[in-house]
Amino acid sequence: MLTERMKTWRHVFKLDPNRTLSESALEKVCTSGTDAVIVGGTDGVTYQNSRDLIERVAEYPVECVQEISAESAVVPGVDGYLIPVVLNSGSLRWVVEAQQRAIRKYGDWIPWQDVAALGYVVLNPESKVARLTESRTELETADLTAYGRLAESLFRMPALYVEYSGVYGDERMVRAARRVLENARLFYGGGISREDQARAMGREADTVVVGNLVYQNPEAALESVRWVKETEANGVSRD
Numbered sequence: 001m002l003t004e005r006m007k008t009w010r011h012v013f014k015l016d017p018n019r020t021l022s023e024s025a026l027e028k029v030c031t032s033g034t035d036a037v038i039v040g041g042t043d044g045v046t047y048q049n050s051r052d053l054i055e056r057v058a059e060y061p062v063e064c065v066q067e068i069s070a071e072s073a074v075v076p077g078v079d080g081y082l083i084p085v086v087l088n089s090g091s092l093r094w095v096v097e098a099q100q101r102a103i104r105k106y107g108d109w110i111p112w113q114d115v116a117a118l119g120y121v122v123l124n125p126e127s128k129v130a131r132l133t134e135s136r137t138e139l140e141t142a143d144l145t146a147y148g149r150l151a152e153s154l155f156r157m158p159a160l161y162v163e164y165s166g167v168y169g170d171e172r173m174v175r176a177a178r179r180v181l182e183n184a185r186l187f188y189g190g191g192i193s194r195e196d197q198a199r200a201m202g203r204e205a206d207t208v209v210v211g212n213l214v215y216q217n218p219e220a221a222l223e224s225v226r227w228v229k230e231t232e233a234n235g236v237s238r239d
């Protein structure tokens with residue numbers, strides 16, 4: 001089950017099918033000791049560029065999962081599929097509609113044991129994902145923790161994803177969200193570029209996602225695996 005495997009993820013890389021990565025850089029990413037490689041992005045994601053990148057990652061022993069942002073880009077045969085649900089979106093399209101349309105299309109073909117929902121709360125108003133999904137990013141701590149409880153206890157989601165895509169986020173927000181979760185995992189992603197940031201979010205979150213750094217500073221991106229894994233998460237460990 002994908003949801004079980006996700007419980008072992010401390011550090012993951014998110015690779016964007018719409019960006020170029022040399023074979024030597026990809027090899028380093030995939031053999032870095034990271035727990036999984038997520039293939040996904042917001043814009044310019046197609047079936048072709050997703051399949052190309054997934055096939056390249058599949059050459060390495062690391063777990064590879066596709067994060068689906070467009071119904072047309074679904075690649076069959078991947079280890080797992082992450083389905084974003086943007087809880088603070090201003091449009092139903094990104095909460096249930098796009099997902100319902102895709103389920104209608106793929107129906108019996110969906111390998112549910114290898115599918116997991118990610119309850120996103122998008123907090124960087126300047127990010128592509130915030131703009132696309134018209135996310136309501138002006139949230140207080142209490143709003144975020146309520147989304148956390150909604151995701152975990154009402155929707156029974158396996159993970160809450162605090163998403164600051166492109167900028168380093170507010171550690172207090174992440175800590176508050178983590179505190180109210182008992183079973184769901186807390187994913188943090190956004191703007192990790194330095195050791196202190198990787199360690200700080202490594203303390204607050206269960207799973208730390210590193211994206212842009214792979215393209216901006218590959219050496220630091222590789223180091224981020226160690227920075228996160230050496231750091232103990234504050235949360236009670238759950239299995």
Ligand SMILES: CC(C)=CCC/C(C)=C/CC/C(C)=C/CC/C(C)=C/CC/C(C)=C/CC/C(C)=C/CC/C(C)=C/COP(=O)(O)OP(=O)(O)O
Nearest residue numbers: 041042069070071076081084094098099102106110128129
């Ligand atoms: C055999 C077979 C066919 C198997 C497959 C079956 C299967 C798994 C079918 C899919 C079922 C399903 C429910 C699919 C969901 C479809 C869908 C379109 C859902 C909507 C997802 C959504 C809310 C998208 C909005 C954007 C979003 C949240 C994207 C996630 C990634 C993200 C936040 C990237 C951020 O990075 P990026 O913006 O690229 O960062 P940069 O600015 O640095 O580029």
Ligand SMILES: O=P(O)(O)OC[C@@H](O)CO
Nearest residue numbers: 165166189190191211212
């Ligand atoms: O690209 P960065 O800013 O590292 O963010 C990672 C991930 O949360 C994006 O969905």
Ligand SMILES: [Mg+2]
Nearest residue numbers: 016041042043
């Ligand atoms: Mg992108």
